Each structure stands twice: as C-alpha cells, then as structure tokens.
Amino acid sequence: MWKKLIPGTIRGKIMAITALITLLITILTTTVCFSVFQSFLRKNQIQATEFSLQVVSSNITQDMNDIIYFSKWCGSNRDIIQFLEGYQDEPKIPIASNDTDNLRPLALSTYDRLKEEYYHTRAYEYISRVIVTTGKGNTYLQVAPLANYSNTMASKIVAESSFFSQLYESRDYLWIGLVSEPFSKVNPQLIIPVVRPVYNEFNSEIIGWSYVEIPSDIVTDYFASYPLAEDSQLFFTQGGYTYGIRKNGLEKLDTPYTNPERITKDTFLSKGTELYNITMENGSTRVLVRRPVENMDGWYLSQILSEEQFAQQRQLYLLLILAICGVIISLGIILMFTLTRIIVEPIKKLCGQIDNISEGNFVRAPEIEWNHELGQVGRGINNMSENIVTLMNKRVSDEKQKKDLEYQILQSQINPHFLYNTLNSIKWMATIQNATGIADMTTALARLLKSVSKGTGSMVPLREELALIKDYFLIQQYRYGGSVSIEYHILSEDLYDCQIHRFTLQPIIENALFHGIEPKGTAGLITVTAEAVDSPDGKLLKISITDDGVGMTEDMIREVLREDVTDQNKTEFFRHVGIGNVNKRIQHDFGPEYGITIESQPGVYTTMTIIRPYIIMENE
Numbered sequence: 001m002w003k004k005l006i007p008g009t010i011r012g013k014i015m016a017i018t019a020l021i022t023l024l025i026t027i028l029t030t031t032v033c034f035s036v037f038q039s040f041l042r043k044n045q046i047q048a049t050e051f052s053l054q055v056v057s058s059n060i061t062q063d064m065n066d067i068i069y070f071s072k073w074c075g076s077n078r079d080i081i082q083f084l085e086g087y088q089d090e091p092k093i094p095i096a097s098n099d100t101d102n103l104r105p106l107a108l109s110t111y112d113r114l115k116e117e118y119y120h121t122r123a124y125e126y127i128s129r130v131i132v133t134t135g136k137g138n139t140y141l142q143v144a145p146l147a148n149y150s151n152t153m154a155s156k157i158v159a160e161s162s163f164f165s166q167l168y169e170s171r172d173y174l175w176i177g178l179v180s181e182p183f184s185k186v187n188p189q190l191i192i193p194v195v196r197p198v199y200n201e202f203n204s205e206i207i208g209w210s211y212v213e214i215p216s217d218i219v220t221d222y223f224a225s226y227p228l229a230e231d232s233q234l235f236f237t238q239g240g241y242t243y244g245i246r247k248n249g250l251e252k253l254d255t256p257y258t259n260p261e262r263i264t265k266d267t268f269l270s271k272g273t274e275l276y277n278i279t280m281e282n283g284s285t286r287v288l289v290r291r292p293v294e295n296m297d298g299w300y301l302s303q304i305l306s307e308e309q310f311a312q313q314r315q316l317y318l319l320l321i322l323a324i325c326g327v328i329i330s331l332g333i334i335l336m337f338t339l340t341r342i343i344v345e346p347i348k349k350l351c352g353q354i355d356n357i358s359e360g361n362f363v364r365a366p367e368i369e370w371n372h373e374l375g376q377v378g379r380g381i382n383n384m385s386e387n388i389v390t391l392m393n394k395r396v397s398d399e400k401q402k403k404d405l406e407y408q409i410l411q412s413q414i415n416p417h418f419l420y421n422t423l424n425s426i427k428w429m430a431t432i433q434n435a436t437g438i439a440d441m442t443t444a445l446a447r448l449l450k451s452v453s454k455g456t457g458s459m460v461p462l463r464e465e466l467a468l469i470k471d472y473f474l475i476q477q478y479r480y481g482g483s484v485s486i487e488y489h490i491l492s493e494d495l496y497d498c499q500i501h502r503f504t505l506q507p508i509i510e511n512a513l514f515h516g517i518e519p520k521g522t523a524g525l526i527t528v529t530a531e532a533v534d535s536p537d538g539k540l541l542k543i544s545i546t547d548d549g550v551g552m553t554e555d556m557i558r559e560v561l562r563e564d565v566t567d568q569n570k571t572e573f574f575r576h577v578g579i580g581n582v583n584k585r586i587q588h589d590f591g592p593e594y595g596i597t598i599e600s601q602p603g604v605y606t607t608m609t610i611i612r613p614y615i616i617m618e619n620e
Helices: 010-076 078-086 104-120 154-159 164-168 217-223 307-339 344-358 373-412 416-432 436-453 462-479 493-497 505-520 554-561 579-590
Strands: 129-133 140-143 190-199 206-215 233-238 241-246 249-253 257-262 274-280 285-292 300-304 459-461 484-490 499-501 524-535 538-547 595-601 605-613
Touching: 010 078, 010 104, 010 129, 010 190, 010 206, 010 217, 010 285, 010 300, 010 307, 078 104, 078 129, 078 190, 078 206, 104 129, 104 140, 129 154, 140 154, 164 190, 190 249, 206 217, 217 241, 217 249, 257 285, 344 373, 459 462, 462 484, 462 493, 462 499, 462 505, 462 524, 484 493, 484 505, 493 524, 499 579, 505 524, 505 538, 505 579, 505 605, 554 579, 554 595, 579 595, 579 605
Parallel strands: 484 524
Antiparallel strands: 129 140, 129 206, 190 206, 233 241, 233 300, 241 249, 257 274, 274 285, 285 300, 459 499, 524 538, 538 605, 595 605
C-alpha cells in the first residue's frame, strides 16, 4: 500500500518528501510562534508600562528629594533660626519708622536668604508657597512666586488648617494624601503640604515652624505626554488614598477595581514593581502594574494595561504568523522546483559570475568550483577574474609612478642649486651695498626654494613646515612694510617632530594675509598654535591659525573647503596647493573625520583648525 503512495520517479519522490517536510515545518512553526508571541506580547506590554512608570517615578523622586532638602534647610539654616529667636516675642515684623529694636534688617536679610535658596532649588517651580514663622501672630516670612498667592494672614490660615496638627506633631515627614489649598475658597487646587517644626540651635526647644506647599502638578506634569490607550487608566496613591490622573489634574476616587491578586511568576520585573490581576466593575479581568515612587513612603504609580492595544498587537502577530507560514510554503514549492533543476542552477551561477565580471565585480566566487566538470569551468572563470584584477592593479601602479615622475620633473625644471648660488650672490652684493632688507629677503627666498625642491615626500616634521612658513612670512613682511606680524605658540617640544603634510600651513597663512588682513587696510596679526589633544580615537595633533582680518561668511567657508585644484592657477606652485586641496589630502590619508574646520566672525577674526592623528616623524 505504501509503495503505491510513494511516486516511482526521482522527481516525484523529491516533490513528495519536500511537501511532507514543508507541511510539518508549517504546523510546528505555527504552534510554537503563537505560544511564544502571545507570551512575548504580554511581557513586552508589561515591561513597556513598567519602564514608563519608572521614568515618571524617578523624575518625581528627584523633585521631591530637592523639595525635602529645601524643607530641611528651612529648619536648620542659622539665619532663619536667628530670625525666629529674635522675633519670638514680636507680634509682627515692624515697619521702618517703628523699628526701635533694629529688628527689621534681620527680617529683610533672612527673607533675601530664604528667597535665594528657594530659587536655587532645582524643583522650585513645584513649590507654590513657603512660610517660615514663629507661630505667634503675624510674624512670618513668606515666598510665593505668584502675586495672587500672597496673603497677609498666611501663617494663621495654615495653622488653622485640618492637616496642620498631624504634620506638625509627626516625628518625620508624613504623607497624609492630597488636600485642598487652604488659601483659595473657589476651586482650590490639590496640594501636598509639608509642615516641620524648627528647633533652637542648641536645644530641642521649638521656636517656630516651616510650611512648604507642593502643587499636584509635580505628578501630573510628567503625564502630560504620557502614552495612554483609551481603555487604560493611571492612578496615583499617597497616604492610603487613590487619585485618578487626568489631563486637568488629579481626581480623588474610590478604587475602581476589586480582588487584586498578586502575580509572582513574572521574574522579569524590576525590584519594587508589582503585578496584579484585578477585576473591573464590568466583571472583566485586567492586569495592573504598580510602581513605587522611590524614597517616598506610601507613594505609588499604577496603570491598568490596555486590552484593546493588546488585542490589536495580537492581531498583528497572527498576521505575521500567517505570513511566516506563507513564506515557508512558498519556500517549499521553490525548493521542489530547485531540486529538479540541479543541472540548470550551476549554469546560471556560471553565467551570473560572468555577468559580475562584465560589471566590474572581480571577487572570486568559490561557490562555482564544484567537484565535477562544470566546476573546472568555474575555476577557470575565477582565475581569469583574478588575472584581470592583477592587470588593473598594475595599471594603477604604473599611472601612480607616472604622476610621481611628472611631479619630480616639475620640481626639477628649476635647478635649485643654480638658483641657490645665484640668490647667495645677490645677498652678498646687497650686504656689501648695505641693503639689509634685500639681503634678508633674498636669504629667505633661497631657503624657501631649497625647501620646496629638496624632497618629494608627502610628509615632513612640523619643524620643517614652520621653517618654510617663517621664510615665506619674512618675504611678505617686506611686501607689506612690516604692518603684519605672526606669533607661534608651540605648547611642547615634541610637537616639532610631529608628522604633517608638506605645504599644509602655507596656503592657510597666504589666505589669512591676502583675504583676511590685506582687505582690512590696517595692521594685522596671525597666531599659529600647535597642541596635542586626547580623543576617544587616540592622541590628535591640533593646529590653529587665527588672523584678525575681515573674517568670512558661512558661504565663503563652504566655498573655501570645496575648492578644487583644477580651479586654481597651476603656474603658481603655492596656489596650486589650495586650502581645499590640503583638506582633501588629510581626509584621503586619515579619513573624513579629520581635516580642516573654519570658524569666523565677519569683521573680527578667522580661525582655521587642522585636526589629524598625532604621529612622530621617524628620522631617516
């Protein structure tokens, strides 16, 4: 019977086996994926909620720590203690004309100190009122940032509030829940009151008390942009009371769920986070995530997870599973046809490799070197592509050598020895005739030409590049009649041996002279600074060239850095090596993160900064 079911041909057997394996893989994948995705989806939803609550909790904790620190400061500051002790027997702060005991300056200086500390508190925007008082009459200091918050009977109103005695007599900070603001009779805002006694500096005698008023915004502000689905709810718990978090503030309410059952099997939660199964008023079962506010006893943030969001994501996962099954079945069908074309496929690969070579991709393809006759053809194609690469590399190398020779020929067009001897003769003639300026200028030009022609290497020590600049600048000083000057700040001796591209600094100095200082029409100064700086990628060489010329606009900076060699006068050697060319040479050798940056303020200054790796030039 089984023999009748199994096809007799090889093609039939391949198709039957492939179909069976594809079916088994599809069933297994569907089962596993559905189970894993269902668990992963709920876990991901819980973790996302926990993270969001943790972020809000951390922000609230940070603000409350600042406020508590400020409250403790109010009870321990020496200026405040001296003020309370000085006004123990005073019914109120005297006006200037009645201040016979000279107490008013003490009150004013203490008020200024209290106000200063208030505004130095990072979370001061969440302190709507501060009162420091002796507790007798109207003798108190009050800081209320909003004008309409001021009240001449503030200390009395607080002392007569329902929450005052409980907080005042508590041994430590006590959270009794949110209360209505005692100073407003119309739509009072919910606040968190903080009342602490102030003790004498030398004994336990109570000499007054401080009151800090915290608006409910300290909680609601962090939920203004909180991602919340329509069927999800947020709660804030303090002092055993639960408040619903709404867009317009907090709303005190009874717990909207029953039968909370702690879930302990989920060990992926962070420390302190609690997970509950709860029953809603309509009888549905939901999941609640509760996160404590750190260091705040009895403070919790809770969120009921959205079932609509979970259902939508589960639907997406089901579609994804169906897509995976479709892909598996499609791959099975493809596999059946692929196995029946085991001869055609090698030929396609050979043709594909030939196409790659024709498009310029000469990478060797080991997959076409099979252990049969077609594999010999594949090895021949690979060998041919490698030979082409070798020939191309040789051609590139020959072209590079040709360009190097052309550069050397360009340098050798002027016999440096002849020019050097001639310029020396001119120098001695100028010296004999007492023309010292001509002698100095000729000497500098001779050294400059000697430096230009003495080597073909692309890298030189910073010392050599600075010597070239000094000779070049000496010539320019004679041209400008001494109205330009240059300063060098080399921060350490080892910088002189640092490697730098030949003719890097001269184009920048020339730019500072011709385009920075000369258009200004007055004397100018160029400053060259070299230093070593540390970076995550290693030690760097930083060279800054600053001039006090006319400056550059952003468009001019972009144009200078875009400058191309082909746009310059090739008959002038230095202009041939422009700033854009210098920037490209550095980036070509070391990468795009290095090169030249320009900072300028039109009419004030221009600073060109070279950043490149710190490399000591080896002695040849």
